[in-house]
Amino acid sequence: MVKNHPYKEKIVISLGGSLVVPSTGIDTAFLSDFNKFIREKIAQNPNLQFFIVVGGGQTARDYRDAGRTILDQELTPDDLDWLGIHASRLNAHLVRTIFRDIAHPVILEQFDIIRKVTEQVIVGAGWRPGWSTDYCAAMVCGDYRVETILNLSNIEQVFSDDPRKNPDATPIQDISWPDFQKLVGEKWTPGMNVPFDPIATKKAQELGLTVIIMKGNDLENVDNYLSGREFIGTTIA
Numbered sequence: 001m002v003k004n005h006p007y008k009e010k011i012v013i014s015l016g017g018s019l020v021v022p023s024t025g026i027d028t029a030f031l032s033d034f035n036k037f038i039r040e041k042i043a044q045n046p047n048l049q050f051f052i053v054v055g056g057g058q059t060a061r062d063y064r065d066a067g068r069t070i071l072d073q074e075l076t077p078d079d080l081d082w083l084g085i086h087a088s089r090l091n092a093h094l095v096r097t098i099f100r101d102i103a104h105p106v107i108l109e110q111f112d113i114i115r116k117v118t119e120q121v122i123v124g125a126g127w128r129p130g131w132s133t134d135y136c137a138a139m140v141c142g143d144y145r146v147e148t149i150l151n152l153s154n155i156e157q158v159f160s161d162d163p164r165k166n167p168d169a170t171p172i173q174d175i176s177w178p179d180f181q182k183l184v185g186e187k188w189t190p191g192m193n194v195p196f197d198p199i200a201t202k203k204a205q206e207l208g209l210t211v212i213i214m215k216g217n218d219l220e221n222v223d224n225y226l227s228g229r230e231f232i233g234t235t236i237a
Contacts, residue, residue, distance in 0.1 A: 008047045010146045011226070014137040014196075016153035017057025019216045020091045025058075030217050035098045037219045041226065042102070042120055051144070053108075053124040053137040054095050056087030063087060064190075078129050080190035085126035088133050092125035099123070108140070116144075130188060134200035142207050149209060150225070151196055152216030158183070158195045158234040174235045177205035196236065210237040 019030055042048050063083040067075045075083075092107050099121040108117075108124035124140060126133050137149050158180070161169040175183075181201050184194045195213050196204070204211055214221060214233035224231040 009045065010049045010051065010144055012051045012137050012140050012144075012146050012149050013053070014134050014149055014151045015052050015054045015095070016151075016216060017055030017060065017088060017091055017133075018154045019057070019152060020054060020095065021057035021059045022154070023058050026094070027217075031095070031098060033217075033219055037223070038099070038121065039102075041223075049120050049122070051108075051122045051124065051137075051140050051146075052095060053133045053140065054088055054092040055133045056084040056126065057091060059090060060084040060087035077190050081126075081129035084132075084190060085128070088126040092123050096121075096123040108136075129190075130199065132188065132197040132200055134197050135203055138200050138203040138207060138209060141209055142203075147209060149204070149211045150222070151211055151213045152222065153195065153213070154215065154217075155195060155213070156215045156218075156232055158213050158236075172234050174237070177201065177236060180236050181205070195234070201236075204236070210235060212236075 020027060038050055042050075060083055064075065064080055067079065067083070089107060089109065096103050096107055102119060103121040103123060104117045104119040108122060109127055124133070124136055127136055134151065137151075140146065141149060157171040157173070158175065159169040159171055163169040180196070181198065184196065184198045184201055186198050188197055188199045196211055212225060212233050212235055214225065214231065216222070218232075221231050221233070225233065
């Protein structure tokens with residue numbers, strides 16, 4: 001536990017790289033709105049401290065696809081993971097730059113030796129192969145005694161199945177960790193497309209965390225959650 005810490009309320013956000021860099025390129029409109037949103041929340045409540053762990057998004061997929069094209073074969077899992085890690089670090093540096101005046105000056109990248117930080121915005125990125133940025137967000141929670149991760153991505157809710165493949169798939173409002181684990185499986189595959197990855201799921205359950213899945217570019221809905229109002233999303237607990 002951090003003693004004599006100036007900020008009493010810590011919010012951990014796993015920020016999907018698809019929000020920062022979708023297929024159309026860097027989403028400056030979203031980042032501008034996100035910048036304004038975080039600053040407004042801090043202005044309203046100076047006790048807030050935000051930990052924002054950023055994913056790799058389209059940048060990671062572009063490098064993965066380039067490697068496949070050049071080699072005409074699949075890349076190794078380690079290489080895929082490292083490309084994703086470095087893409088997340090590039091995206092994280094952009095986010096940290098946006099919050100430069102109120103952010104910790106160094107991107108968090110090693111999540112078992114975190115130096116306790118006191119700035120109001122702390123930006124993190126990927127660390128090592130086998131770990132997604134969701135897992136890194138869970139590690140932040142364990143280190144700073146935070147109980148909830150706000151997972152912002154490009155989906156509104158978790159579904160019972162992939163709605164792109166199964167028209168009968170239904171949205172889920174609340175789900176337990178064991179049931180969620182069944183949905184996402186047990187094994188991590190670099191670049192896998194799931195709401196919260198299998199290894200992070202195991203870690204979050206081990207730490208007794210709650211994860212809120214919601215659409216990240218609907219900041220009004222995110223504000224509803226942070227303000228204790230009804231919101232659209234999925235709660236995993």
